[in-house]
Amino acid sequence: MDQTTQTxxxxxxxxxxxxDFDYEFEHDQIVEVVPPSLTHLASVGLAERTxxxxxYVRGELARVLRVAPESIDTVGRPMNSLGIGSITGLxxxxxxxxxxxxxxxxxxxxxxxxxxxxxxxxxxxLGPEDxxxxxAGRDEHHLxxxxxxxx
Amino acid sequence: MPVLESGTAPRTAGPGRPAAGQLDVWxxxxxxxxxxxxxxxxxxxxxxERRRTASxxxxxxxxxxxxxxxxxxxxxxxxxxxxxxxxxxxxxxxPGCAEPHGRPAVAHPDPPxxxxxxxxxxxxxxxxxxxxxxxxxxxxxxxxxxxVCTPALHPGEQAELAALGDAGERRAxxxxxxTRKEAYLKALGTGLSxxxxxxxxxxxxxxxxxxxxxxDLPSGPRHNAAVAVRxxxxxxxxxxxVPPTALYAGETVDLDADGTVGVPVGVxxxxxxWGA
Numbered sequence: 001m002d003q004t005t006q007t008x009x010x011x012x013x014x015x016x017x018x019x020d021f022d023y024e025f026e027h028d029q030i031v032e033v034v035p036p037s038l039t040h041l042a043s044v045g046l047a048e049r050t051x052x053x054x055x056y057v058r059g060e061l062a063r064v065l066r067v068a069p070e071s072i073d074t075v076g077r078p079m080n081s082l083g084i085g086s087i088t089g090l091x092x093x094x095x096x097x098x099x100x101x102x103x104x105x106x107x108x109x110x111x112x113x114x115x116x117x118x119x120x121x122x123x124x125x126l127g128p129e130d131x132x133x134x135x136a137g138r139d140e141h142h143l144x145x146x147x148x149x150x151x
Numbered sequence: 152m153p154v155l156e157s158g159t160a161p162r163t164a165g166p167g168r169p170a171a172g173q174l175d176v177w178x179x180x181x182x183x184x185x186x187x188x189x190x191x192x193x194x195x196x197x198x199x200e201r202r203r204t205a206s207x208x209x210x211x212x213x214x215x216x217x218x219x220x221x222x223x224x225x226x227x228x229x230x231x232x233x234x235x236x237x238x239x240x241x242x243x244x245x246p247g248c249a250e251p252h253g254r255p256a257v258a259h260p261d262p263p264x265x266x267x268x269x270x271x272x273x274x275x276x277x278x279x280x281x282x283x284x285x286x287x288x289x290x291x292x293x294x295x296x297x298x299v300c301t302p303a304l305h306p307g308e309q310a311e312l313a314a315l316g317d318a319g320e321r322r323a324x325x326x327x328x329x330t331r332k333e334a335y336l337k338a339l340g341t342g343l344s345x346x347x348x349x350x351x352x353x354x355x356x357x358x359x360x361x362x363x364x365x366x367d368l369p370s371g372p373r374h375n376a377a378v379a380v381r382x383x384x385x386x387x388x389x390x391x392x393v394p395p396t397a398l399y400a401g402e403t404v405d406l407d408a409d410g411t412v413g414v415p416v417g418v419x420x421x422x423x424x425w426g427a
Contacts, residue, residue: 064296073208081206085271086333086343087292090300107344 028066033059035099041126050123057119060095064088074115084110100126103145112143168230168406169264171281172386175406176368176378179222179275179393181215191217192400195224195235211273219275222393223268225404226277227257230264246340253340254283267337269376276368277393278378280385285338287330288368288376294318297325304328308353326375328352331365334379338363 036052044052054074062069065083072082084092093104102125112118121144169175182191191214193201200220207213224235231238243253256262267278267286278286292300301312308328315321331352336342351358352365359365364384370376397404 067208071208077206077208081203081212082208083212085289086287087289087296087300087329089343090303090347091296094299094303106347107342110343 029062029068030066031059031063031069033063033095038101038126042128046123046127049126050119053122053126054116054119056099057096057115057122060092060099061115064091064095072115074119077114079110079112079115082115086110096122101147102126103147105143105145108143118143169279169281173280174284174366174378174380174385174388175279176286176388176390177222177226177277177279177393178368178370178376178390179219179270179277179398180395181211181218181270181273181275182395182398184211184214187214187217190399192221192398192402193217194400196220197236197240215270215273215275218398219268219270219277221398222275222404223266223277225397226279226393226406227264227266229404229406230279231257243340245344247344254285254337267334267378269334269337271374274370274374274376276376276378278380280380283338283381285334285336285379286376287333287337288370288374289326289330289333291326291373291375292322292329294322297321301325303347305348305351305353307351307355307358311353323375324354327367327377328354330375330377331359331367331379334377335360335363335365338379338381 033056036056041049041052058069058072058074061072061074061082061084065072065088067083079089089106089110093106093109096102096104100122102122109118121142125144125146181187193204196204196217200217204213204217204220207216221235224238227233227238228235239258241256241258242251243256244251245253255266255268257264257266263281265280265282265284267276267284269276269287271288272290274288276286276288278284297312297318301309304312311328312321312324315324332347332350333343335350335352336345336347339345350360353359356365362381364380364382366378366380366388368376368378369390393404396402
């Protein structure tokens with residue numbers, strides 16, 4: 001990269017214009033997230049499991065978006081309207097996969113119609129071992145896939 | 152081959168631009184929040200674009216999206232000789248499944264140009280070329296994000312990041328390689344349905360995918376941006392700001408603008424100068 005080019009293009013912005021860029025970064029919040037226990041998730045009914053996972057997903061979304069968890073609309077907006085882009089989507093995928101021991105399809109995550117769609121898929125995968133909703137294996141067809149426990 | 156959208160199609164290739172071997176890159180800043188609702192002209196956007204504008208949680212994201220799409224329509228309209236609202240967009244078939252969610256394109260049996268649009272946190276990039284092109288811009292990632300996401304990268308990219316001693320350097324290097332990667336995946340048409348660990352888009356140009364040229368763009372201290380073009384290096388790359396006023400009602404984008412008062416002109420440079 002030619003440093004002269006880089007400096008030249010941006011040096012021509014005046015202070016107000018640079019302040020406008022800074023606005024984008026002035027409201028960042030730091031959010032701590034505690035994942036739910038997988039054992040507990042598998043032991044409760046679907047409604048309670050969905051509630052716990054909704055709280056967890058809301059927290060992870062808030063963490064990667066650097067906003068307050070209560071500001072996340074999980075029902076009516078697709079991921080990109082929440083502000084999820086490729087890097088934040090990848091971060092979300094990797095954090096959820098590590099915490100919940102599931103496979104999450106990044107492309108489908110980015111195209112999800114709402115966070116609730118993700119929550120419902122997770123709630124289906126994190127039920128009891130004999131749940132008929134579970135399917136294993138990372139593929140293009142499922143947003144979330146179950147990672148079977150090692151025998 | 153893109154599918155023709157019913158109704159409108161470009162009348163001609165307009166003024167015959169961009170020229171062969173030319174890569175035009177336009178940088179866009181979002182309109183100021185306090186005046187965007189009054190000054191930004193959304194009338195040229197499609198109904199789905201207007202719905203998307205209104206759907207963002209953060210108002211600033213909506214203004215960035217609208218600014219990017221007004222700029223895109225006015226730019227492509229100028230290239231194609233069409234009113235902005237008549238620029239016919241289409242999604243090419245996905246290379247993976249043939250469904251219509253591949254690269255966005257101009258609906259034309261033989262498109263006179265290719266383009267790519269990206270936007271993130273107040274900034275947008277529009278790349279226009281005769282050859283297939285992909286663009287990306289991203290906010291500089293946090294150190295924690297880099298740590299979480301690095302294991303998903305190509306092993307060669309992971310090794311490069313691990314060799315950097317300073318977290319600030321790793322953030323910048325991650326941002327550069329990720330924007331190259333996404334620009335490349337957008338140009339391929341796969342997006343992130345292709346494993347981000349599969350291709351090397353690190354600092355060594357000789358190890359990057361053959362048949363493509365990757366360029367790091369000037370993007371200021373808060374962002375990274377990159378463009379991927381199919382084939383060898385373009386003969387000439389021009390990087391310019393779209394003047395903020397060009398997004399307002401009644402205004403147009405002048406492809407020949409060489410400097411309005413207070414508006415940076417940009418830079419024309421040969422690729423050999425870039426070292427990207």
